[in-house]
Amino acid sequence: MTEQAQQPSTAAEFSAVLPFVALTTLQHRPDFLKAASGRRQGTASFLLQARPRGDDKPGARIGFTASKKIGNAVLRNRAKRRMRAAVHAVLTGLARAGWDYVLVARPQATVTRPFADLLADLTQALASVHRDRP
Numbered sequence: 001m002t003e004q005a006q007q008p009s010t011a012a013e014f015s016a017v018l019p020f021v022a023l024t025t026l027q028h029r030p031d032f033l034k035a036a037s038g039r040r041q042g043t044a045s046f047l048l049q050a051r052p053r054g055d056d057k058p059g060a061r062i063g064f065t066a067s068k069k070i071g072n073a074v075l076r077n078r079a080k081r082r083m084r085a086a087v088h089a090v091l092t093g094l095a096r097a098g099w100d101y102v103l104v105a106r107p108q109a110t111v112t113r114p115f116a117d118l119l120a121d122l123t124q125a126l127a128s129v130h131r132d133r134p
Helices: 011-017 029-036 073-094 115-129
Strands: 023-025 039-042 046-052 060-065 099-105
Touching: 023 073, 029 046, 029 060, 029 099, 039 115, 046 115, 060 073, 073 099, 073 115
Parallel strands: 023 060, 060 099
Antiparallel strands: 039 046, 046 099
């Protein structure tokens, strides 16, 4: 018989096994405005805005923005869904606790760009935002 690995049963055991940062969603306008005044990194797919919150709250917070420049409601929702999927694929492993992130959709690009390129853009933008600056 093969031995099965023990599955974590509590949240503390689960977080000890996986080094991921818990993500919550930004919902209030002042939080989006504060993130806009932080670090920025533009990519072909979207604009990433990030800032360290400076508080002791664990986890990272993420927000998504798609203005009417993107197109009608269908295109705006598609852009936000694609950015949300990219965040769940990439950001959960690379996010830093205590940071706020906002992804701003770009007209045409966020909806039409291949998903693999969207993931690569997010990875590159995170590396640039987290680079130490003088």
